[in-house]
Amino acid sequence: MAELHIIGQIIGATGFPQNSLFCKWGVHAGGAWRLLSGLKEGQTQVDIPQTGDMAYWSHPIDLHYTTKGLQGWPKLHLQVWHQDSFGRCQLYGYGYIHVPSSPGQHRLQCVTWRPLGSWQDQLAEMFVGGGPQLRSPDLIYSGADRYRLHTVGMGTVELELCVILRHFDRYGVES
Amino acid sequence: MGDGWCTDTGESVYRSRDAVKNLRIRVRIQRVTSTAALSQHLHQQVLSQQERGVIELDTFSSHTQAASTIDAEELVVGWQEKFFSQYEMDLYQTESNCQTPLERQYHTEIMGMERSKRRQNQRIFTYTDFDRFSKWEEQAQSLLIPAQPTPTLLAERMANVRHRRQERRPSNVPKSRLITWEPSEEFIKNSHIINTPVQTMYIMGDLGPSGKLGLKENEYVLCTIKSDSNGVITIKPDFNNNRGAYRLETQGEKREVWRLYLENASSHIRAEEKEREQRMYRDLYTRHKEYLNSLVGQDFEMFFLSVSAQGYEYDNLYVHFFLDLPNNWSSVPFHCLSGVTQTCRTHSVGKDVAFFSYPFSFETFFHKEDESDGSLPQWPVMFFKVLSLDFWQRYRTEGYGFLVIPSTPGYHRMTCHTWRPLQSGTVAELRRFFIGGAPELEDISYVRVPGTFKGERLSRFGFRTQTTGSVTFTLNCIQHARAFIDANTLKKRRQTVLDQLGGHSQQGSVYNVLEAFQRARKRMQEARETLPRDLINTS
Numbered sequence: 068m069a070e071l072h073i074i075g076q077i078i079g080a081t082g083f084p085q086n087s088l089f090c091k092w093g094v095h096a097g098g099a100w101r102l103l104s105g106l107k108e109g110q111t112q113v114d115i116p117q118t119g120d121m122a123y124w125s126h127p128i129d130l131h132y133t134t135k136g137l138q139g140w141p142k143l144h145l146q147v148w149h150q151d152s153f154g155r156c157q158l159y160g161y162g163y164i165h166v167p168s169s170p171g172q173h174r175l176q177c178v179t180w181r182p183l184g185s186w187q188d189q190l191a192e193m194f195v196g197g198g199p200q201l202r203s204p205d206l207i208y209s210g211a212d213r214y215r216l217h218t219v220g221m222g223t224v225e226l227e228l229c230v231i232l233r234h235f236d237r238y239g240v241e242s
Numbered sequence: 243m244g245d246g247w248c249t250d251t252g253e254s255v256y257r258s259r260d261a262v263k264n265l266r267i268r269v270r271i272q273r274v275t276s277t278a279a280l281s282q283h284l285h286q287q288v289l290s291q292q293e294r295g296v297i298e299l300d301t302f303s304s305h306t307q308a309a310s311t312i313d314a315e316e317l318v319v320g321w322q323e324k325f326f327s328q329y330e331m332d333l334y335q336t337e338s339n340c341q342t343p344l345e346r347q348y349h350t351e352i353m354g355m356e357r358s359k360r361r362q363n364q365r366i367f368t369y370t371d372f373d374r375f376s377k378w379e380e381q382a383q384s385l386l387i388p389a390q391p392t393p394t395l396l397a398e399r400m401a402n403v404r405h406r407r408q409e410r411r412p413s414n415v416p417k418s419r420l421i422t423w424e425p426s427e428e429f430i431k432n433s434h435i436i437n438t439p440v441q442t443m444y445i446m447g448d449l450g451p452s453g454k455l456g457l458k459e460n461e462y463v464l465c466t467i468k469s470d471s472n473g474v475i476t477i478k479p480d481f482n483n484n485r486g487a488y489r490l491e492t493q494g495e496k497r498e499v500w501r502l503y504l505e506n507a508s509s510h511i512r513a514e515e516k517e518r519e520q521r522m523y524r525d526l527y528t529r530h531k532e533y534l535n536s537l538v539g540q541d542f543e544m545f546f547l548s549v550s551a552q553g554y555e556y557d558n559l560y561v562h563f564f565l566d567l568p569n570n571w572s573s574v575p576f577h578c579l580s581g582v583t584q585t586c587r588t589h590s591v592g593k594d595v596a597f598f599s600y601p602f603s604f605e606t607f608f609h610k611e612d613e614s615d616g617s618l619p620q621w622p623v624m625f626f627k628v629l630s631l632d633f634w635q636r637y638r639t640e641g642y643g644f645l646v647i648p649s650t651p652g653y654h655r656m657t658c659h660t661w662r663p664l665q666s667g668t669v670a671e672l673r674r675f676f677i678g679g680a681p682e683l684e685d686i687s688y689v690r691v692p693g694t695f696k697g698e699r700l701s702r703f704g705f706r707t708q709t710t711g712s713v714t715f716t717l718n719c720i721q722h723a724r725a726f727i728d729a730n731t732l733k734k735r736r737q738t739v740l741d742q743l744g745g746h747s748q749q750g751s752v753y754n755v756l757e758a759f760q761r762a763r764k765r766m767q768e769a770r771e772t773l774p775r776d777l778i779n780t781s
Contacts, residue, residue, distance in 0.1 A: 220587070
């Protein structure tokens with residue numbers, strides 16, 4: 068069996084309408100994959116940048132997977148939330164990226180989108196906040212029912228991941 | 243007398259896997275006086291002549307014996323073994339002088355020793371980690387000349403903190419109350435200063451004149467031993483190791499010279515114990531390795547994957563895409579090779595972009611059927627069209643495009659530009675604006691090379707299009723083939739997939755010829771070497 072190490076960090080987010088953001092992240096892999104060590108989900112701190120636009124989290128990711136097959140290559144999904152000065156949390160975006168399959172250091176940008184409601188909902192959202200959320204976050208990383216959604220694009224989350232593969236060449240996998 | 247002094251008093255670092263409590267050091271000090279030198283010289287002479295049985299030893303030995311009790315001493319010191327100096331014995335005998343529990347413990351020990359009248363040491367004594375000496379020593383002694391009157395702030399803090407051994411805190415981070423709002427002095431000291439948990443021990447010698455032992459100013463540090471929790475032991479000065487004695491000079495009025503010998507007296511681990519220990523380690527490691535292996539396992543499978551799509555330039559867009567497999571490629575049945583993303587409204591980041599983050603993964607298989615077919619294999623192509631559906635349910639095509647799946651494995655980020663077909667006349671454009679509806683391609687593979695195309699030259703003359711935006715795809719490709727395994731086992735230089743699969747016969751044969759040539763050449767060179775020299779030269 069082959070092993071995959073993912074070592075990296077969620078650097079931060081930029082391009083969102085408001086700055087004070089936090090991120091809930093998780094890694095989802097298929098049935099053939101098993102997590103040997105590391106946390107596969109977490110939540111970053113709330114960062115309120117004083118200068119500039121980018122909110123920095125520097126949240127570490129350190130995972131060790133072992134696998135019997137290539138199906139279900141791990142995907143990292145995230146939800147970016149905004150916490151305002153009153154302590155309310157509002158969803159700012161869902162996004163996901165696949166963990167890169169070639170070894171080395173990768174600097175990745177994960178773009179995010181947010182679901183929209185009807186125009187009444189949007190008006191209410193402008194004043195009161197809130198807004199529709201996905202009932203089950205699995206939809207972030209699966210494409211099945213997406214066509215039913217109406218969304219708007221939001222900002223970008225930057226990540227840096229270093230990927231180390233082991234024993235993949237023994238099974239004839241080139242990457 | 244004739245001894246060379248060892249002038250190298252630098253410290254040396256040892257690493258030990260064994261516990262430091264097994265450390266033993268033999269310390270020997272000897273005052274250098276004229277009589278001592280003479281007696282030693284005579285002693286050596288006598289020893290050398292003793293084989294001939296000429297001179298008896300008794301007269302000389304008694305003389306040296308008398309001197310040794312006062313001017314020389316030898317002691318074997320264990321780790322953190324406390325030996326009392328005369329000064330300490332006098333101090334702790336009176337109960338009122340004992341303040342801390344440690345001192346009271348010393349008091350009881352000293353009383354016990356007095357009663358039993360057994361005392362191992364006279365001049366050599368030790369300060370262990372728990373005594374106050376180490377803190378004073380660091381504060382009192384300055385590293386510079388002229389001596390600085392006060393130590394720096396950092397030195398002061400370190401002196402307070404360092405000699406206390408810190409246990410390793412388990413590395414679980416507390417889940418609540420991460421911030422300490424009012425740190426205590428202790429907390430600041432521990433957190434702001436790098437605290438290396440080092441245990442120190444000083445072996446001291448009281449080098450005063452015989453009969454006047456017990457004066458504090460005659461105490462000199464003979465040896466400093468530091469041990470940390472990782473098995474690193476630092477000894478200053480190092481063991482003599484037959485380099486000659488260390489020279490100690492007293493500071494008083496009479497400057498006297500003493501010789502110092504340090505020797506490692508730790509008992510060696512017995513062979514069978516060592517064997518047992520090594521066997522235990524080996525067992526432990528193999529078991530751990532087996533455990534890890536069992537977690538990892540043995541099997542594998544095959545796959546080919548590609549990933550997320552994003553971005554476009556219009557409003558309320560969605561992308562409909564599918565993968566076209568050329569001949570020789572097949573896919574897993576019931577596997578969906580097409581998809582539709584969600585509808586996304588654009589927002590402006592510079593220019594208007596729509597983010598989809600749509601995941602898809604494909605798995606396809608390639609069969610190498612005919613080797614005589616010299617062409618390179620064709621890679622699958624992904625065709626997509628971008629459409630917009632707005633609030634009024636107007637449906638328009640925004641663009642068509644295609645993407646060839648890259649043939650190299652790894653991470654690829656590709657941007658494809660799209661175009662949409664135009665119809666001549668203004669009616670079509672007006673219709674598109676007001677009610678939606680636009681000309682669509684019947685066969686989407688027309689974007690690249692139509693499936694029905696059989697001729698030699700493709701002509702698109704008369705087809706009018708307008709450039710529209712672009713779509714960015716990020717793909718991760720993995721290739722998996724049995725040919726790679728064979729290449730590895732045969733230790734051939736790894737070739738790319740194109741070399742292996744396409745044109746296998748031609749390139750393969752060329753490569754084989756080259757290999758054969760190399761092998762023959764090597765054999766010839768080896769054979770040449772074994773021939774005797776003259777044969778080659780004369781011919």
